[in-house]
Amino acid sequence: MDNAADRLIARIRSVGNAVVVGIDPRPSQFPAEIRGRFPETRAGVAESMRAFSEAILDVVAGLVPAVKFQSAFFEEFGPEGVAALHQAAAGARRRGLFVIIDGKRNDIGSTAEAYARGYLGRPPVSEGEGPSWDADALTINPYLGGDGIAPFASVASERGKGLFVLVRTSNPSAGDFQDLVADGKPIYRHVADRLVEWAGPLRGESGYSALGAVVGATYPEQLAELRAAMPGILFLIPGYGAQGGRATDIAAGCDAQGLGAVVNCSRGIIFAFERPDLRARFGDDWRAAVSFAVREMVDDLAANTPMGRLQA
Numbered sequence: 071m072d073n074a075a076d077r078l079i080a081r082i083r084s085v086g087n088a089v090v091v092g093i094d095p096r097p098s099q100f101p102a103e104i105r106g107r108f109p110e111t112r113a114g115v116a117e118s119m120r121a122f123s124e125a126i127l128d129v130v131a132g133l134v135p136a137v138k139f140q141s142a143f144f145e146e147f148g149p150e151g152v153a154a155l156h157q158a159a160a161g162a163r164r165r166g167l168f169v170i171i172d173g174k175r176n177d178i179g180s181t182a183e184a185y186a187r188g189y190l191g192r193p194p195v196s197e198g199e200g201p202s203w204d205a206d207a208l209t210i211n212p213y214l215g216g217d218g219i220a221p222f223a224s225v226a227s228e229r230g231k232g233l234f235v236l237v238r239t240s241n242p243s244a245g246d247f248q249d250l251v252a253d254g255k256p257i258y259r260h261v262a263d264r265l266v267e268w269a270g271p272l273r274g275e276s277g278y279s280a281l282g283a284v285v286g287a288t289y290p291e292q293l294a295e296l297r298a299a300m301p302g303i304l305f306l307i308p309g310y311g312a313q314g315g316r317a318t319d320i321a322a323g324c325d326a327q328g329l330g331a332v333v334n335c336s337r338g339i340i341f342a343f344e345r346p347d348l349r350a351r352f353g354d355d356w357r358a359a360v361s362f363a364v365r366e367m368v369d370d371l372a373a374n375t376p377m378g379r380l381q382a
């Protein structure tokens with residue numbers, strides 16, 4: 071079974087950047103062309119989310135290595151929304167993208183097993199049935215400790231899948247609990263240190279583990295501290311763009327070759343057509359604005375972080 075970190079790094083090398091396009095579909099912001107096509111019923115909005123996601127995937131496939139689907143926006147619309155997520159994730163895989171489902175799941179070990187089988191493995195159904203979700207990677211929450219992580223790590227190892235564990239989140243209240251000091255170090259450092267232990271058995275040929283960490287772009291000091299404390303751990307870095315994180319803040323999250331991190335941007339890319347400068351430039355061609363925003367982010371990261379070395 072191949073290793074998810076190796077697979078993601080191979081895609082990063084092949085496209086020359088480590089941008090993750092975040093698909094966080096907010097229907098009220100969809101282009102009129104898509105909004106006008108579907109009724110405002112639950113099923114209609116879910117259909118519009120599928121159509122919008124597919125259009126974004128058409129634009130970004132071949133430009134970036136990975137996409138991250140924010141499950142919340144799909145779950146909001148019930149079973150129809152979840153079905154739209156399922157179809158969109160399958161569409162991303164068909165286009166050769168590495169698919170991260172952002173569900174921030176976890177629970178007690180025996181329940182976590184079901185999440186792990188569901189998102190990354192196989193449910194107990196007859197052989198002819200495929201996996202339920204077949205994501206390449208899932209975001210998970212470490213609050214329950216080691217027995218909540220173990221089932222995910224075991225399925226990830228068996229099935230060549232990846233995990234991103236919340237270590238230092240990007241939100242304003244991140245420090246409420248994560249910064250509390252226990253036994254001489256903040257909680258996020260405890261999580262980081264345990265994660266390094268959990269990640270060891272999932273290390274791939276690239277030197278990076280399939281068990282990675284979520285570290286926000288909005289706390290650059292902690293990002294640099296965690297990079298030094300967590301060699302061999304891939305970082306999923308959200309917070310670029312709409313939350314204020316800049317490329318210069320992210321630079322310390324990479325290794326000397328420009329590897330070691332993938333950088334998510336959701337609103338800043340998928341709704342780039344709302345920007346007055348891009349509206350003036352591309353008019354109603356909203357896909358062109360999205361494509362421009364991806365290239366702009368790639369260039370920004372290449373110019374201001376070691377990720378420029380990925381283009382060599």
Ligand SMILES: O=C(O)c1cc(=O)[nH]c(=O)n1[C@@H]1O[C@H](COP(=O)(O)O)[C@@H](O)[C@H]1O
Binds near residue numbers: 209285310311334
């Ligand atoms: O796990 C995540 O992806 C995540 C962790 C975190 O600390 N901060 C964070 O913003 N995210 C997610 O990353 C995305 C950020 O979206 P934008 O702010 O629109 O780029 C959203 O889907 C968030 O739920």
